[in-house]
Amino acid sequence: MLQGTGSNVGKSLLVAGLCRAAVRRGLSVRPFKPQNMSNNAAVTVDGGEIGRAQALQALACGVEPHTDMNPVLLKPETDIGAQVIVQGKRRATLKARDYARLKPELMAPVLESFERLKAEADLVIVEGAGSPAEINLRQGDIANMGFAAAADIPVVLIGDIDRGGVIAQLVGSRIVLDPEDAARIKGFIVNRFRGDPSLFDDGYRMIAEQTGWPGFGVLPWFARATLLPAEDALDLQPFGDGAIKIACLALSRIANFDDLDPLKTHPGVRLEMVRPGQAIPGDAAVVIIPGTKSTRTDLAFLRAQEWDIDLKAHHRRGGRILGICGGFQMLGNSIADPHGIEGEAGETEGLGYLDVQTVLAADKRLTRVTAVHALSGLQVAGYEIHLGRTEGIGCVRPFAHIHDCPDGARSRDGRVEGTYLHGLFTSDPFRNAWLQGLGARTSAFSYAAEIDTVLDELALHVEAHLDVAELLRLAQV
Structure with a gap:
């Protein structure tokens, strides 16, 4: 499972790149996001809707998007309320406080969808939502550590160096997390580096020393990402x-x-x-x-x-x-x-x-x-x-x-x-x-061919800068 130190740190794109990299290695792969919040939805082969990012990740896997890939989708309708989509179908429109009370009931369909994907693939790559460092949301969580614990899966934490403060992002997350949740994190990735990555060698080492987590690499900025559908x-x-x-x-x-x-x-x-x-x-x-x-x-x-x-x-x-x-x-x-x-x-x-x-x-x-x-x-x-x-x-x-x-x-x-x-x-x-x-x-220009080419380029980019073999070993593949 890839979790982030915050929203918009590049989790969705990195999952897509890893999915395509694993497919290029001959593996059968599926993407999964327990809970997503987006008004950019895709219609699935089974007649439901999921977040657009999971549809792109399915394309990276070479499979049709399915509602199991994003069993809970929140579609904001007001500043305080959202439509709740469960396994592709509208369940209710709820305010945030009411949704918090509903969340514990949603773990069952989330795990049900996850188990179905596991049964049909060699590898499932899971994307978190927001940040596990939002410890005020830990109780009843289905999006990050709550799901990771229930599904018993290893976690890799992603920090975004482009927005600044990546050392504080990663080390700070380690400090505020419950020890059991922190122990579930098996390493980190520094994302969106511009320039010469070797200039960050000292910072990379300091993160590993402060957190006790190994690093899986520093991923440079991928400029062609702007051509891929945004969520x-x-x-x-x-x-x-x-x-x-x-x-x-x-x-x-x-x-x-x-x-x-x-x-x-x-x-x-x-x-x-x-x-x-x-x-x-x-x-x-x-x-x-x-x-x-x-x-x-x-x-x-x-x-x-x-x-x-x-x-x-x-x-x-x-x-x-x-x-x-x-x-x-x-x-x-x-x-x-x-x-x-x-x-x-x-x-x-x-x-x-x-x-x-x-x-x-x-x-x-x-x-x-x-x-x-x-x-x-x-x-x-x-x-x-x-x-x-x-x-x-x-x-x-x-x-x-x-x-x-x-x-x-x-x-x-x-x-x-x-x-x-x-x-x-x-x-x-x-x-x-x-x-x-x-x-x-x-x-x-062929739009479909261009997207497929960019996904291949993204996979090569990931392979060149991250320890994909070790990530696959961590996933027991």
Whole structure:
């Protein structure tokens, strides 16, 4: 099990790299994260949802993502509450205090999923969440040491030198941990080093002396990681230097934003995130309103940033708008939540660009699909993950067809589009055609092949700098 001295220290990427390295050695491997918190989810082969990082790790293993790989997923809906997904299915929406009371009941399904993965693979690589040094959360813990103890597995602790204070991160964790938990840690890794790693030899030695843990290596910064799907919205940065600018609104509850990833490396394109307080760039060719975990809340957030005013100006100038999932719902005339599924019951006026209305309901649609784009006739592989139904006159001009049923809508002038399809830009021919409509040139770039290449490069990077053989020995492989 790889645990971290904090959130965002590189655990997810390191697990993916180790998974691919082990696969390249001929092993059957599965990723596992007992509890994850993310609004960036993936639809699994068994019809559930898991964190996007575990889907990437499954890809690194060469297997389909399965709900057993992330049995507990928390999807924040407010600052104090989250939707609780257990083994792929929505169980409840709870405030943090109520979830703390539920956690002890979740260890059973967590261990059940873990045992199933163990039975089908040579190696399971487990990712922790947050930090085991958060000892105030130790009682009832299912994400870090609580799980490690229940499953009786060894732990390696990761520190992030790029954020500074890595010696304090690792030594401090050793000091605050319960002796039994500290004894479960069998070594450490220093992650994200920039420059000459030999310059840290003294620091590396001091960590080993202060903690009594051996080191498994210092892993240099892996620059190509920016091409891999990110799970944390904080990782979203401007990408590309092309003349065609695509602006995406960074909503407060942004979800499934990996929809944007295939656009990053297309020649002639620049992808920009519009942060709170910023105006939508006046030279944007298209504005994307992405998915969100709370549509009405984020529509209010959008208006609070005065992005609705910017959108009107953008549209007046001839710019295009694409809404995906929750973004599609916002582009309609109204969004009704009569049962309070995503918050307080009520109805919110939409942006009015598409002549459709949305009614939210408890049933969540979770499915992988292959659609046909209405204008180009090209196939689009993707997935749906949403609550509610969207209907109206605007649907007579659908974005796509799924099994002959219409999906989404287009405005009469064709410059405003909405769809429920996530992952639509991973389909190379469709992405090329859609970007050509903005003036981009055709590219032979294959998104799937590029991701696979980067995972291979990551595995080689891990092999070159970490003692992978000793890590596998620790895992009894």
